Amino acid sequence: MLSAYTGSSVRAAESPLLEAGLGDELMQRAAHGLAQAAAGELSATGGTYGRSVVVLAGSGNNGGDALYAGARLQQRGTGTTAVLTSERVHAPALAAFCAAGGRVVALSDSTLDSAAARVSAADLILDGILGTGGVGGLRGLAAALIERVNARGTVGTVVACDVPSGVNADTGEATGHLLSADLTITFGALKSGLLIGAGARAAGRVATIDIGLGETLPEPDLYSLEPADFRHLYAQPQPADHKYSRGVLGIAAGSAMYPGAAVLATGAALATGVGMIRFLGPERVTALINTVHPEVVCSQGSVSDSHVQAWLVGPGATEDPGQRQRAREAISSGLPTIVDAGALPLLPDTVGAHVILTPHAGELAALFERRGDAVDRTAIEADPAGFARRAAQATGATVLLKGYTTVVAASTGETFVQANATPWLATAGSGDTLAGILGALVATHAANATNNDAGSLPGVPPPARWAVLAAAGALLHGLAGRRAAKRGPIVVSGLPRHIGRVIHDLLQDPPSTQPQ
Numbered sequence: 001m002l003s004a005y006t007g008s009s010v011r012a013a014e015s016p017l018l019e020a021g022l023g024d025e026l027m028q029r030a031a032h033g034l035a036q037a038a039a040g041e042l043s044a045t046g047g048t049y050g051r052s053v054v055v056l057a058g059s060g061n062n063g064g065d066a067l068y069a070g071a072r073l074q075q076r077g078t079g080t081t082a083v084l085t086s087e088r089v090h091a092p093a094l095a096a097f098c099a100a101g102g103r104v105v106a107l108s109d110s111t112l113d114s115a116a117a118r119v120s121a122a123d124l125i126l127d128g129i130l131g132t133g134g135v136g137g138l139r140g141l142a143a144a145l146i147e148r149v150n151a152r153g154t155v156g157t158v159v160a161c162d163v164p165s166g167v168n169a170d171t172g173e174a175t176g177h178l179l180s181a182d183l184t185i186t187f188g189a190l191k192s193g194l195l196i197g198a199g200a201r202a203a204g205r206v207a208t209i210d211i212g213l214g215e216t217l218p219e220p221d222l223y224s225l226e227p228a229d230f231r232h233l234y235a236q237p238q239p240a241d242h243k244y245s246r247g248v249l250g251i252a253a254g255s256a257m258y259p260g261a262a263v264l265a266t267g268a269a270l271a272t273g274v275g276m277i278r279f280l281g282p283e284r285v286t287a288l289i290n291t292v293h294p295e296v297v298c299s300q301g302s303v304s305d306s307h308v309q310a311w312l313v314g315p316g317a318t319e320d321p322g323q324r325q326r327a328r329e330a331i332s333s334g335l336p337t338i339v340d341a342g343a344l345p346l347l348p349d350t351v352g353a354h355v356i357l358t359p360h361a362g363e364l365a366a367l368f369e370r371r372g373d374a375v376d377r378t379a380i381e382a383d384p385a386g387f388a389r390r391a392a393q394a395t396g397a398t399v400l401l402k403g404y405t406t407v408v409a410a411s412t413g414e415t416f417v418q419a420n421a422t423p424w425l426a427t428a429g430s431g432d433t434l435a436g437i438l439g440a441l442v443a444t445h446a447a448n449a450t451n452n453d454a455g456s457l458p459g460v461p462p463p464a465r466w467a468v469l470a471a472a473g474a475l476l477h478g479l480a481g482r483r484a485a486k487r488g489p490i491v492v493s494g495l496p497r498h499i500g501r502v503i504h505d506l507l508q509d510p511p512s513t514q515p516q
């Protein structure tokens with residue numbers, strides 16, 4: 001499991017070390033790590049000697065890191081040019097850079113075009129315009145430069161210093177022009193803004209350099225499950241198990257208008273592994289379910305008459321009064337319940353953490369509006385962690401907010417971010433399969449909660465266990481989508497096949513490779 005920290009908390013952790021006079025030492029460690037990583041990128045594409053490197057250096061310490069790293073690269077034989085984006089610059093770092101033989105271009109209106117051409121043509125670009133001290137998006141000449149570079153495109157590898165310049169290291173928000181990185185080398189601790197929102201999209205691969213902050217760091221701001229965590233969270237069937245002891249999932253999904261959502265959610269739940277599925281719905285839907293999934297036990301019955309360990313309600317169920325009634329009863333049953341799509345508007349004022357809401361940004365905006373808290377969808381998309389937390393706090397539920405990165409917030413504040421998905425998953429019905437995965441994970445966990453530790457991870461407090469499971473579901477869904485997308489555009493009804501194969505790979509001990 002990865003832990004991430006806001007840029008502000010990393011700055012706070014640095015401050016006693018700075019007061020102790022260790023600022024230069026920290027910067028040298030950062031520059032060393034950055035130069036090593038950059039040299040590694042160059043080596044992978046033909047070596048360092050004679051390669052062209054451009055350092056984009058802003059006015060602060062982020063520019064200092066990049067200039068010191070540029071000096072080290074110059075000493076290893078690169079041809080390095082620093083483009084200074086501000087009149088101010090970290091003077092000792094610039095002096096070291098010049099002493100190593102680096103060339104310097106001061107950005108001005110008259111040098112903008114030639115500097116942009118140089119950046120675009122470089123073998124490697126170190127982006128040190130702004131780090132954790134940035135306020136708002138890039139402005140002035142720096143913004144104009146990046147706009148021109150993006151218009152031309154880049155030939156070489158972009159390595160961001162700490163964060164892609166202009167990304168808010170706390171929230172991942174970014175306004176204006178950004179230079180997307182192939183690799184971000186971040187210092188001291190992983191920054192939250194690299195896991196989420198625009199920052200996650202711009203960061204590329206992320207590596208953290210230890211600069212010795214150690215115990216000065218506070219509690220993490222965000223967590224992210226890694227593929228190797230999955231097998232600790234998945235309730236594998238044991239020799240003494242039978243179908244009931246493994247966990248029974250109740251599903252009330254689909255309607256005459258949207259029967260397909262029920263088929264997709266049920267197929268994904270079966271593929272994730274569950275003792276049994278009891279499916280409730282109108283006859284037309286149950287007939288379809290039984291045709292496509294003969295192993296599912298179907299009826300037109302009620303929630304109170306159905307013995308299950310967990311519920312999944314809502315996919316495709318918007319217009320059907322019977323399904324709406326089942327959803328209401330499931331939500332108030334006290335059993336863990338996945339509340340998706342058409343069931344979201346049926347939520348009472350407050351529920352427990354065992355109720356897991358799965359809105360996309362539009363559905364979350366509607367949820368806030370129903371509670372008299374008007375929030376724009378675009379505001380949610382810009383700060384998904386902030387709004388998922390707000391929703392979890394307001395409702396008491398565990399909130400899984402879907403999108404390019406999926407955020408899961410526990411009502412107690414612990415927040416997970418999973419960026420395992422692919423935009424190919426942005427296709428109708430994909431959310432139904434996520435709901436099915438979550439239903440199966442939660443039902444099998446609920447059945448096993450007393451005799452194994454599925455759903456708990458070292459370092460994560462027990463109240464967040466539903467959030468951990470939901471994050472595991474997002475991880476599995478994302479990896480299955482990636483695997484499916486290797487063969488072209490995703491057809492959602494084919495996703496269950498990939499879900500099963502990804503689970504197989506994730507349960508290897510130890511996982512041989514990260515499933516793709």
Ligand SMILES: NC(=O)C1=CN([C@@H]2O[C@H](COP(=O)(O)OP(=O)(O)OC[C@H]3O[C@@H](n4cnc5c(N)ncnc54)[C@H](OP(=O)(O)O)[C@@H]3O)[C@@H](O)[C@H]2O)[C@@H](O)CC1
Nearest residue numbers: 026027060061062130131132133134135136137138139162
């Ligand atoms: N502290 C440490 O121990 C260590 C820190 N480290 C490194 O330091 C970095 C933080 O450095 P920092 O605090 O100097 O801030 P940083 O991000 O370089 O620039 C801020 C300056 O930029 C400007 N500016 C602001 N907003 C702007 C905008 N939108 N568009 C354009 N310009 C803007 C503003 O100047 P102004 O323009 O207002 O004069 C402000 O002064 C951190 O990310 C890490 O890389 C490592 O070396 C490890 C040890």
Ligand SMILES: Nc1ncnc2c1ncn2[C@@H]1O[C@H](COP(=O)(O)OP(=O)(O)O)[C@@H](O)[C@H]1O
Nearest residue numbers: 402403404421422423425426428429430431432
């Ligand atoms: N751009 C994207 N990149 C990665 N995953 C995405 C993207 N857009 C959507 N997804 C994922 O696809 C699913 C879409 O869910 P949803 O909007 O509820 O679809 P539907 O209601 O049609 O089933 C979610 O799991 C979401 O995280």
Ligand SMILES: [K+]
Nearest residue numbers: 127130163165
């Ligand atoms: K930067």
